[in-house]
Amino acid sequence: MGNEYLALDSTRIVMTVEKLSIRIKERFPESSLSRVVLQVYDVALKAKNEAARMRQPIWWVRFVYLLLAVGLAGLGVLAIESLRTVQLSTDGASLLDYLQAIESVINEVLFLAAAIFFLAQWEGRIKRQQMLAALHELRSLAHVVDMHQLTKDPDHFHPHSFSTPSSPRREMTPFELSRYLDYCSEMLSLIGKIAALYAQDFDDPSVLAAVNEIESLTTGLSRKIWQKLMVVYSSPTFGGIYVSQHQTTAPGG
DSSP: OOSTTSSOOHHHHHHHHHHHHHHHHHHSTTSTHHHHHHHHHHHHHHHHHHHHHHTSOOHHHHHHHHHHHHHHHHHHHHHHHHHHHHHHTTTTSOHHHHHHHHHHHHHHHHHHHHHHHHHHHHHHHHHHHHHHHHHHHHHHHHHHHHHHHHTOOGGGGSTTOOOOTTSOOOOOOHHHHHHHHHHHHHHHHHHHHHHHHHHHSOOOHHHHHHHHHHHHHHHHHHHHHHHHHHHHHTSHHHIIIIITTTOOSOOOO
16 A cells, blocks of 8 residues: 555645535525635645645755854854864963863854854745744634634524514525534634645654644634534424435535
8 A cells, every 4th residue: 555645645635625615605696605715715726836836845944054054063163173273382472371272162052053053944944934924824714714604503494483673584404404503514624634644754743733723723613513503403494404414415516
């Protein structure tokens, strides 16, 4: 068995979001949800390109790192040569001069080690900041999707329900509402998968924590949606068809 099932395929994720956008536009052409899914598509496409770019080295950073490393190494060599000069002329040099030369060499070595360590982490920090910014955008997008299902209350299908003057307009049939809520749940799931693309090839604790947070967020929001869907499926329209057959999803599309 190959490795095609051991990692997320960014191309397939983009294709899935594109297909979902078509389904939503066909079913709810004038809804704001059809515009939100286009934003999810743009973010998925961006994540695909960003994930591929993050796997590549940042050459200008590595070039600067190389120049500074060579320069600092040269400073270290000069310091050692200075110490060697003092050692060769100990007959005329004071003990204080010798100790000062040793201290200078130690300082140069410590500075060299600290600078190389900082530069070695520089590229990772740049990528981490870019990924965290993209993940913040995904987190915000998940909340936008949740806002679109917030007023989609299935309780109004209850025989004894009634609307107040401030109640939102509810013109969807039970089937339409089930599809709408299911689309929201699919978008949230895809947002979680898009977030996982960033952590797939970048083993950074901060990025992994942000991805896990988004996945927990989208899972929790989807759970609320499925609670609403269970109410829809238990309504008179669905009760005799789906609940009695122990099904939990309506026909797709």
